[in-house]
Amino acid sequence: xxxxxxxxxxxxxxxxxxxxxxxxxxxxxxxxxxxxxxxxxxxxxxxxxxxxxxxxxxxxxxxxxxxxxxxxxxxxxxxxxxxxxxxxxxxxxxxxxxxxxxxxxxxxxxxxxxxxxxxxxxxxxxxxxxxxxxxxxxxxxxxxxxxxxxxxxxxxxxxxxxxxxxxxxxxxxxxxxxxxxxx
Numbered sequence: 756x757x758x759x760x761x762x763x764x765x766x767x768x769x770x771x772x773x774x775x776x777x778x779x780x781x782x783x784x785x786x787x788x789x790x791x792x793x794x795x796x797x798x799x800x801x802x803x804x805x806x807x808x809x810x811x812x813x814x815x816x817x818x819x820x821x822x823x824x825x826x827x828x829x830x831x832x833x834x835x836x837x838x839x840x841x842x843x844x845x846x847x848x849x850x851x852x853x854x855x856x857x858x859x860x861x862x863x864x865x866x867x868x869x870x871x872x873x874x875x876x877x878x879x880x881x882x883x884x885x886x887x888x889x890x891x892x893x894x895x896x897x898x899x900x901x902x903x904x905x906x907x908x909x910x911x912x913x914x915x916x917x918x919x920x921x922x923x924x925x926x927x928x929x930x931x932x933x934x935x936x937x938x
Contacts, residue, residue, distance in 0.1 A: 769830075769834045770846070771830050771834075771839075771842075771843040771844075771846035771847040771850070772846045772847065772849075772850035773850075774826065774829060774830040774833075774834055774847060775826045775830070775846070775847040775848070775849075775850035775851040775854070776850060776851075776854055777826075778822045778823075778825055778826040778829070778851045779822070779826075779850060779851040779852065779853065779854025779855045779857075779858075780854060780855075780858065781822065782818055782819070782822040782851060782852070782854075782855035783854060783855035783856070783857065783858025783859050783862075784858065785818065786814055786818070786855060786858070786859045787858065787859060787862045789810055789813070789814065790859075790862070790863075790866075793807075793810065794873075815924065819851075819852055819855075819921070819924055819925060819928050820928050820932065822851050822852075822855070823844075823847070823848040823851055823852070823925065823928050823929055823932050824932050824936070826847045826848065826850075826851045827839060827843075827844045827847050827848065827929075827932055827933065827936050828936060830843060830847050831936060839933075839936060839937055840933075840937055841930075841933040841934065841937050843933075844929050844930075844932060844933030844936065844937060845926065845929045845930065845933060847929065848925045848926070848928060848929025848932060848933070849922055849925040849926055849929060850925075851925060852921040852922055852924060852925025852928075853918065853921065853922050853925065855921060856917050856918045856920070856921030856922065857918060859917060859921075860913065860914045860917040860918060861914075863910075863913055863914075863917070864910040864913065864914055867908075867910060867913075868910070874905075874908050877908070878901060878904060878905065878908075881900075881901065881904055882897065882901060885897055885900055885901075
C-alpha cells in the first residue's frame with residue numbers, strides 16, 4: 756500500500772538556530788577565556804606581537820569557521836537525519852556567531868566597567884604604537900586617531916558593533932560552509 760508522506764504525522768524538528776546555541780556558547784566562552792589569558796599575560800606585550808595576530812586570526816577566521824562547521828554537521832547528522840539545506844546552515848551559523856558575540860560583548864562591557872583603567876591602558880599602548888610606526892605623525896593626527904579609538908571603545912558602540920560584525924562574518928562563513936555540507 757502506497758502512503759503519502761504528507762498524511763503521516765509530522766516529527767517535531769529542532770530549529771537550526773537552537774542547535775547552534777551550544778556551539779555559540781562554546782565559541783563565546785573560548786573568546787572570553789582568550790581575553791582573560793591575554794589580560795593576565797599583559798596586553799602591552801601582545802599588541803605588536805605575533806601572539807596578538809594569532810588571536811585575532813583565530814577569533815575572526817579560524818574559530819568561527821570551525822564552530823559553524825561543527826554546528827552545521829551536528830544539525831545535519833544528529834537532528835536532520837543526514838540532510839541540511841543552505842538556509843539551515845545560514846540559520847545555524849549566524850546563531851552561533853551571534854550567541855558568541857553576545858557573550859563576548861556582555862563580558863567586554865562588564866570588564867570595562869569593573870576595570871576602567873583597561874581602556875586607558877589600551878589607549879596608551881595605541882598611542883605608543885602609532886608614534887613608533889609613524890614617527891612623523893602630527894599631534895593633530897595622533898589626537899584624531901586616539902579620539903576615534905575612544906569612540907569605538909564606548910560600551911554603547913562596542914556592544915552593537917560586535918554583534919553586527921560577528922553576525923556578518925557568520926553569514927559569509929555560513930554561505931561557504933553551507934555550500935560544502937548541504938545535502
